[in-house]
Amino acid sequence: MFTINDNYQKLPGSYLFSTIAKKVSAYATANPDKSLIRLGIGDVTQPIAPAILEAFHGAVDEMGEAESFRGYSPDSMGYEFLRSAILENDYKSRGAEVYVDEIFVSDGAKSDSANIQEIFGADNKIAVTDPVYPVYVDSNVMAGRCGSYDEKTEKWSNVIYLPCTLENNFVPEFPKEVPDIIYLCYPNNPTGTTISKEQLQEWVDYANKNGALIIYDGAYEAYISSPDVAHTIYECQGARTCAIEIRSFSKNAGFTGVRLSHTVVPKDLTCGGISLHGLWARRQNTKFNGTAYIIQKAGEAVYSAEGKAQLADQIAYYMRNAKLIYESLQSVGYQVFGGVDAPYIWLKTPQNMSSWEFFDYLLEKGNVVGTPGSGFGPSGEGYFRLTAFGSYENTVAALERIKGL
Amino acid sequence: MFTINDNYQKLPGSYLFSTIAKKVSAYATANPDKSLIRLGIGDVTQPIAPAILEAFHGAVDEMGEAESFRGYSPDSMGYEFLRSAILENDYKSRGAEVYVDEIFVSDGAKSDSANIQEIFGADNKIAVTDPVYPVYVDSNVMAGRCGSYDEKTEKWSNVIYLPCTLENNFVPEFPKEVPDIIYLCYPNNPTGTTISKEQLQEWVDYANKNGALIIYDGAYEAYISSPDVAHTIYECQGARTCAIEIRSFSKNAGFTGVRLSHTVVPKDLTCGGISLHGLWARRQNTKFNGTAYIIQKAGEAVYSAEGKAQLADQIAYYMRNAKLIYESLQSVGYQVFGGVDAPYIWLKTPQNMSSWEFFDYLLEKGNVVGTPGSGFGPSGEGYFRLTAFGSYENTVAALERIKGL
Numbered sequence: 001m002f003t004i005n006d007n008y009q010k011l012p013g014s015y016l017f018s019t020i021a022k023k024v025s026a027y028a029t030a031n032p033d034k035s036l037i038r039l040g041i042g043d044v045t046q047p048i049a050p051a052i053l054e055a056f057h058g059a060v061d062e063m064g065e066a067e068s069f070r071g072y073s074p075d076s077m078g079y080e081f082l083r084s085a086i087l088e089n090d091y092k093s094r095g096a097e098v099y100v101d102e103i104f105v106s107d108g109a110k111s112d113s114a115n116i117q118e119i120f121g122a123d124n125k126i127a128v129t130d131p132v133y134p135v136y137v138d139s140n141v142m143a144g145r146c147g148s149y150d151e152k153t154e155k156w157s158n159v160i161y162l163p164c165t166l167e168n169n170f171v172p173e174f175p176k177e178v179p180d181i182i183y184l185c186y187p188n189n190p191t192g193t194t195i196s197k198e199q200l201q202e203w204v205d206y207a208n209k210n211g212a213l214i215i216y217d218g219a220y221e222a223y224i225s226s227p228d229v230a231h232t233i234y235e236c237q238g239a240r241t242c243a244i245e246i247r248s249f250s251k252n253a254g255f256t257g258v259r260l261s262h263t264v265v266p267k268d269l270t271c272g273g274i275s276l277h278g279l280w281a282r283r284q285n286t287k288f289n290g291t292a293y294i295i296q297k298a299g300e301a302v303y304s305a306e307g308k309a310q311l312a313d314q315i316a317y318y319m320r321n322a323k324l325i326y327e328s329l330q331s332v333g334y335q336v337f338g339g340v341d342a343p344y345i346w347l348k349t350p351q352n353m354s355s356w357e358f359f360d361y362l363l364e365k366g367n368v369v370g371t372p373g374s375g376f377g378p379s380g381e382g383y384f385r386l387t388a389f390g391s392y393e394n395t396v397a398a399l400e401r402i403k404g405l
Numbered sequence: 406m407f408t409i410n411d412n413y414q415k416l417p418g419s420y421l422f423s424t425i426a427k428k429v430s431a432y433a434t435a436n437p438d439k440s441l442i443r444l445g446i447g448d449v450t451q452p453i454a455p456a457i458l459e460a461f462h463g464a465v466d467e468m469g470e471a472e473s474f475r476g477y478s479p480d481s482m483g484y485e486f487l488r489s490a491i492l493e494n495d496y497k498s499r500g501a502e503v504y505v506d507e508i509f510v511s512d513g514a515k516s517d518s519a520n521i522q523e524i525f526g527a528d529n530k531i532a533v534t535d536p537v538y539p540v541y542v543d544s545n546v547m548a549g550r551c552g553s554y555d556e557k558t559e560k561w562s563n564v565i566y567l568p569c570t571l572e573n574n575f576v577p578e579f580p581k582e583v584p585d586i587i588y589l590c591y592p593n594n595p596t597g598t599t600i601s602k603e604q605l606q607e608w609v610d611y612a613n614k615n616g617a618l619i620i621y622d623g624a625y626e627a628y629i630s631s632p633d634v635a636h637t638i639y640e641c642q643g644a645r646t647c648a649i650e651i652r653s654f655s656k657n658a659g660f661t662g663v664r665l666s667h668t669v670v671p672k673d674l675t676c677g678g679i680s681l682h683g684l685w686a687r688r689q690n691t692k693f694n695g696t697a698y699i700i701q702k703a704g705e706a707v708y709s710a711e712g713k714a715q716l717a718d719q720i721a722y723y724m725r726n727a728k729l730i731y732e733s734l735q736s737v738g739y740q741v742f743g744g745v746d747a748p749y750i751w752l753k754t755p756q757n758m759s760s761w762e763f764f765d766y767l768l769e770k771g772n773v774v775g776t777p778g779s780g781f782g783p784s785g786e787g788y789f790r791l792t793a794f795g796s797y798e799n800t801v802a803a804l805e806r807i808k809g810l
Contacts, residue, residue, distance in 0.1 A: 001616035002585040003526035004676045008684050018480065018690060043476035048468045056465040056699070063453045063461075063662070066796070071448035071661035075423060107512055107664075107694075114692035118547065121408035138691045142523065180407040211406035256476035257468070257698045259512075271409045279413050285423055286543045287519035289512075292700060293662045294461070391471070 007144045012151065016134050016375040017041050023359075024369050037398040039325075039386045040369040042189065042344070044254040046317060048298075049310035052253065055301035059294035073290035077281070078105025078262070082296045085303040086262055090221075090247065096234035102264050102277065104284055105299075107291050109219050109248035109261040113183075114139035115287075116215055116244060116263070119279040120181060127160035127179030129172045131190055131373055131380030133217070136183040154378040163379040164191060166348065170337060171195055178210045184233075185217035187224060190376045190385040191346040192322075192338015197230040204233065207242035213269075214243040222252030222315055224341045240266040244276070251343065253302045253311055260291060260299045318343050321395040322388035328399040329386075343388040346373070358384050366401040412549045417556065421539050421780040422446050428764075429774050442803040444730075444791045445774040447594065447749070449659040451722060453703075454715035457658065460706035464699035478695035482686070483510025483667070487701045490708040491667055495626075495652065501639035507669050507682065509689055510704075512696050514624045514653035514666040518588075519544035520692075521620055521649060521668065524684040525586060532565035532584030534577045536595055536778055536785030538622070541588040559783040568784040569596060571753065575742060576600055583615045589638075590622035592629060595781045595790040596751040597727075597743015602635040609638065612647035618674075619648040627657030627720055629746045645671040649681070656748065658707045658716055665696060665704045723748050726800040727793035733804040734791075748793040751778070763789050771806040 013019060020040055028036060048056070062068035073079060083103040091098040106112050114135050117126075126140050137159060140146050147158030155161060160179045162172035170193040184203060187194040207214050216233040224231060233239045245264045249255040269276040301307045326339040335348040349358040355372035362368045362384075373383030390398065418424060425445055433441060453461070467473035478484060488508040496503035511517050519540050522531075531545050542564060545551050552563030560566060565584045567577035575598040589608060592599040612619045621638040629636055638644045650669045654660040674681040706712045731744040740753040754763040760777035767773045767789075778788030795803065 002529050002618040002676060004679055004681070004684060005524050005526055008524065008687060009679070011687065021479070041477065045471065045474065045476065047471050047474040048465075050469070053465055053469045056468075057462060060453075060458055060461040060465065064455070064458045066450065066452050069450065069452040069659075069662075071450070071659075072446065073662065074426070110694040111692060119410050119413065121410055124407050135691060142688070142691070213407040254474075254476075256694075257474075257478065259694060259697045271407060274409055274414070276409070279409060282413060282416065283547070286540060286547065287516060289515045289661075289664060292664050292697065294699075295697060 005142065007142050010149055011138060011141055012149055016371075019375075020369070020371065024363065027363055034367045036367050036369055037390065037394045037401070038369045039390050039395070039398055040371045042251070042387050042389060043256050044251065044389050045391055046254055046314045048254055048258070049307060049314065051304055051306035051310055052298050052301045056294060056298045059297035063294065070293040073293065076284040076288045076290045077101075078103070078291060079293070079296050082299050083262075085300050089303045091232060091234060094231050094235055096232045097240060098234055098264055098266065102266050104263045104265065104280060105291050105296060106261045106263060106284070106288070107259045109217065109246050109250065110135055112246045112261055112263045113215070113217055115283065116246070116280070117143055117145070117181075119276060119283055120213075124180035125158060125160060125177075126181045126183065127162055127175055128183045128377070129164050129185070129188070130161040130378060131164065131376030131383070132183065133185060133189050134376065136215075154374070161377070161379070164188070164193070165379050166335070171199060174206055179212055181213045181215060182207060183215050183217070185219070187220040187229070187342035188338075189220065189342070190344055190371065190373065190380065192342040192344030193346070194224070194226070194229050194341045196228045197235060198228070200230050200233060201236045204236040204239050204242060208238050212242065216243050216245045218245055219248040220251055220342045221247065222311070223319065223343055225319070226341050229341055234264070234266075240268040242269070244269070249299055249302060252315065253299075254314065258295055258298065260295050317392065318388045321390060321392060324395055325386055325388060325399060328403060332403050339388070345386045345388065347384050347386065349382050349384050352382070355381055355384055362402070366398070366405055368398045368401055410547065412547050415554055416543060416546055417554055421776075424780075425774070425776065429768065432768055439772050441768075441772050441774055442795065442799045442806070443774045444795050444800070444803055445776045447656070447792050447794060448661050449656065449794050450796055451659055451719045453659055453663070454712060454719065456709055456711035456715055457703050457706045461699060461703045464702035468699065475698040478698065481689040481693045481695045482506075483508070483696060484698070484701050487704050488667075490705050494708045496637060496639060499636050499640055501637045502645060503639055503669055503671065507671050509668045509670065509685060510696050510701060511666045511668060511689070511693070512664045514622065514651050514655065515540055517651045517666055517668045518620070518622055520688065521651070521685070522548055522550070522586075524681060524688055525618075529585035530563060530565060530582075532567055532580055532587045533782070534569050534589065534593070535566040535783060536569065536781030536788070537588065538590060538594050539781065541620075559779070566782070566784070569593070569598070570784050571740070576604060579611055584617055586618045586620060587612060588620050588622070590624070592625040592634070592747035593743070594625065594747070595749055595776065595778065595785065597747040597749030597790075598751070599629070599631070599634050599746045601633045602640060603633070605635050605638060606641045609641040609644050609647060613643050617647065619644075621648050621650045623650055624653035625656055625747045626652065627716070628724065628748055630724070631746050634746055639669070639671075645673040647674070649674070654704055654707060657720065658704075659719065663700055663703065665700050722797065723793045726795060726797060729800055730791055730793060730804060733808060737808050744793070750791045750793065752789050752791065754787050754789050757787070760786055760789055767807070771803070771810055773803045773806055
């Protein structure tokens with residue numbers, strides 16, 4: 001008689017963005033005359049850049065001729081043309097020591113950040129900054145690592161939370177109990193804040209000293225403008241012996257609907273003499289069959305001269321929105337954070353509203369959709385996330401509505 | 406101090422096809438003058454059909470305009486246009502009861518067949534036909550369900566093997582011990598044989614009677630020509646309460662390098678009142694962000710009138726190869742199986758050679774690459790797989806070489 005994975009039963013409610021989608025859909029159905037502006041889910045709106053479209057079309061044509069048709073990729077790691085482009089642009093240009101065979105191309109940072117925990121033992125205790133992208137914790141809950149959920153505190157009994165709030169300027173402190181695995185995401189989703197390279201170096205030193213592993217999510221790297229912020233954790237001394245880095249094409253190239261990412265597992269990363277690189281290679285070769293060739297060719301074009309120039313314009317477009325949101329909200333008295341090195345603005349809800357109260361208020365009174373901070377963890381309560389990924393026109397309109405509330 | 410998933414250490418050697426690739430690469434490097442013909446890995450060679458290319462180009466253009474650009478899909482299940490096309494063509498047309506919201510679109514049958522075990526408890530005992538596609542067992546080994554590996558018998562202590570050999574005409578018998586989860590793949594990879602709808606019904610009845618779950622891999626459905634073979638397990642009475650079906654676009658549409666598949670989890674499938682559909686939805690929404698929009702549009706074109714006609718020609722092309730391989734090998738005294746409802750020909754190695762001995766013999770003397778049967782499990786020892794996925798010209802040439810040995 002088969003049984004189910006009981007850990008799934010421990011998960012409260014449904015995935016955050018599914019809940020939001022259902023709430024918004026219900027409101028829209030009940031109010032067909034209202035035009036909603038969505039600054040909630042972190043989804044891009046600018047179309048795919050011309051240089052990338054051209055690469056897409058070219059690759060599709062290749063697939064239509066027997067001579068250039070591509071079936072299974074040589075292995076699940078991805079084609080070397082893409083891994084080389086990633087190496088040159090994302091690591092060598094930053095002075096970071098990474099090798100081409102340490103880069104694993106995949107179909108999205110969500111998949112990689114959810115799957116990476118599989119190569120670790122069930123007994124590892126994880127730490128997450130709080131608030132945090134829900135996938136880190138949920139994927140570990142499914143694997144049975146998080147203990148039980150306390151509905152009152154909204155915490156898991158076996159997870160170490162590193163609060164990031166106004167009080168500590170969103171910079172996590174080292175926990176009392178040493179974690180085995182630490183998830184860090186900078187620039188941060190959801191707070192839009194980041195830490196300096198010096199502060200990141202302290203985490204690398206902490207991990208190396210304590211035999212902990214850092215899973216570093218750099219999905220928003222393209223938005224960094226501050227000079228003292230690291231573009232990759234491998235800019236830090238010693239990161240090769242304690243850190244795995246996950247990167248995305250979703251937010252720099254508008255690939256949320258295209259699906260492309262990469263993960264770096266340095267060969268210096270070992271546990272009792274066993275290479276984590278070997279474990280991840282085995283995981284990927286067994287459970288994944290590579291990313292579509294046409295998508296990898298599109299990914300290569302992200303690093304062409306034209307591609308880079310076109311994408312720099314897209315980033316600038318979104319960051320103009322970020323600046324507008326930040327300054328407009330501040331001008332009417334909101335406490336706002338982020339928005340400088342990331343496309344997210346994190347705000348303190350006014351009048352002590354809870355995050356969901358503010359969500360409903362903004363949806364119903366302003367017809368603007370944002371994301372409740374509490375959906376990202378207990379320390380997100382009383383905060384709210386707006387994204388800069390809308391069109392400029394919609395962003396302006398949304399802010400007019402918010403200012404008029 | 407972090408620890409690794411020890412189950413990975415139990416896996417013997419590397420993934421079968423990686424091993425073959427390395428052996429072939431070593432031979433090719435040492436013998437640059439030899440031209441190898443690859444009839445090993447089950448990879449297609451015919452280019453993507455024109456109707457599908459057109460859909461690809463159209464979808465790429467849509468992604469280039471703000472009005473038609475698509476970011477994240479509404480959820481990870483896939484767009485309804487594709488799920489509806491799948492429903493109509495793969496299930497309704499066969500008289501099978503499946504609903505559109507029971508179809509989960511994904512990036513490949515390999516991913517789905519490896520990931521599906523996550524929703525089950527660690528205590529489930531699996532059964533596999535033997536020989537078998539290695540992913541079923543390996544993914545369960547990684548989850549700690551298979552016990553320990555015995556190098557001598559090449560068996561896992563906690564897996565129930567259902568031998569499929571010449572002696573039982575490749576039709577598995579019910580095991581002495583009742584399994585919790587049963588993996589079935591028909592038409593079968595690697596043997597190329599299949600079972601009748603009546604025989605499949607017996608397995609459905611067996612599963613329902615014993616509270617077992619069937620994971621049914623129908624990746625080769627498009628190759629079925631025998632009238633008494635089921636095209637989906639949902640043609641069988643009662644399959645909705647005991648079976649999950651996984652389907653691929655790799656072999657019917659040449660999508661091995663495109664990556665598209667779907668999995669059906671009927672809402673009638675429950676365990677202690679808990680819906681497996683809900684578990685899989687949660688798994689996919691947490692760990693997967695959907696398949697690329699352009700690939701889903703290409704998948705839709707697979708079901709257009711033009712797409713169907715073009716793909717029927719591709720299938721016929723491969724099946725001409727299959728017939729040629731079958732008949733040519735038989736004419737020189739090989740014992741051959743499969744090749745009627747599947748693109749695989751399974752042969753008994755001559756002169757009591759082991760599977761790997763025959764692999765080396767064929768590689769070195771004939772410069773033809775096949776797949777050793779023992780790579781698929783202990784009952785595959787003494788057998789060998791050839792695929793019909795080469796070009797006709799290569800297939801003819803390979804058979805001339807084999808006949809000349």
